[in-house]
């Protein structure tokens with residue numbers, strides 16, 4: 219039985235700069251995988267490869283057993299099945315919160331406007347943002363914006379949710395509300411990949427942790443193994459650096 | 467307990483009122499002084515009586531009004547049609563210039579040459595080349611009406627300007643917006659239509675409307691091809707009476723024609739500035 223999402227021997231370089239080197243990771247259904255690693259270790263590039271925003275230089279990516287990295291894949295349809303949220307709140311400033319959320323369901327998945335609207339409002343209601351439904355994004359706090367971005371990403375019922383440092387631009391109080399939302403999605407069975415520096419959160423939510431170092435999977439395992447008994451010196455150094463920065 | 471402004475605040479507000487009263491007074495008196503001086507200089511000029519008679523003659527103004535106004539209706543028709551095609555063509559060229567796919571290189575090249583060419587050529591020259599050159603080719607299916615060819619010339623020139631304005635708007639949209647849309651599964655064209663263009667147009671509405679105001683008045687240039695628009699109609703009147711007042715009448719009508727759009731542009735610009743300040747983007 220293969221995992222829901224598989225990366226096999228992925229290689230990605232920008233010119234001379236080899237950013238991802240022979241990376242292989244399995245993402246089982248309903249699991250949360252946390253990617254950790256120093257800045258520049260390739261976390262964002264890995265995620266951008268996963269939703270095909272970057273072209274691979276080698277290797278293979280399978281979604282539900284289908285090779286989505288194959289030449290001629292309908293990239294738009296693949297992306298429609300993968301939700302992604304980036305560090306900057308890329309909400310569309312000219313659309314209200316509801317319209318931000320319904321854009322992809324309507325255009326990509328052919329959901330009727332009134333149905334999409336109702337679903338969006340129900341999601342906002344569930345995550346405590348009902349009163350922001352008709353606001354424009356610039357009137358929302360950073361935490362609210364990021365929560366809307368996450369809701370927008372899951373409104374299409376994606377098979378996989380990619381979260382790339384979604385709390386990096388937020389202050390601690392706002393971070394908490396975003397992390398709560400992510401934990402709820404996890405409870406509901408969303409398969410997710412999370413790049414984060416919030417190690418406390420990583421310990422709690424992760425089913426497995428992958429430590430990227432110099433573009434390679436340097437160490438991986440359960441949160442207990444990775445945080446409790448790191449094997450390699452590089453991971454120990456990384457964790458103690460985080461410790462000193464007060465992140466652990 | 468209701469709020470009572472402190473003495474300090476009252477003092478500050480009083481000072482502000484005094485300052486604003488003073489600047490109003492200064493503005494008023496300087497305007498009056500300049501106006502008075504102008505009247506003195508102009509009415510005191512040697513040729514004043516002559517100019518007054520040949521440019522500001524009420525009798526001729528009334529006489530010219532109907533035909534000049536009738537001509538203006540032609541300008542109005544021309545500029546509405548021209549504005550439509552200018553926006554359409556300008557949009558297409560701007561989209562062509564902002565594509566990145568290597569396959570579309572020829573399209574980009576053509577669009578670039580087009581904008582370079584028609585932004586550089588004086589409008590008068592384009593009017594003459596199109597208006598006199600094309601009929602000279604004697605191709606039977608091409609209309610040789612001055613109105614049609616004049617409109618074509620206006621569209622050629624102004625779509626180049628408008629394309630550049632729209633292109634600036636498209637390039638001003640943050641690339642992360644495009645990526646966010648693509649990550650949601652929107653296609654290239656859906657991304658352009660629903661995410662990029664709405665933001666692009668919003669960014670460039672004021673300069674865009676400025677170009678349209680400019681197009682409105684330049685629609686008067688089709689008279690050089692012999693189309694009987696407001697200016698040509700005024701010219702015909704002038705030739706009969708040897709009095710230049712009809713030109714002034716045409717000028718006044720053109721100003722009236724453009725004022726609504728210029729005021730609208732000003733209003734919109736101020737509104738956008740205010741909104742951006744509110745967003746703390748400045």
Ligand SMILES: Nc1ncnc2c1ncn2[C@@H]1O[C@H](COP(=O)(O)OP(=O)(O)O)[C@@H](O)[C@H]1O
Nearest residue numbers: 232235237255256257258259260261262263264
């Ligand atoms: N579009 C790009 N072009 C060139 N180099 C890039 C690009 N994106 C990322 N890189 C490089 O790839 C490396 C990994 O970056 P990134 O994936 O953003 O790391 P992380 O998210 O772990 O901080 C860095 O050296 C970065 O400079």
Ligand SMILES: [Mg+2]
Nearest residue numbers: 261262263383
């Ligand atoms: Mg990153």
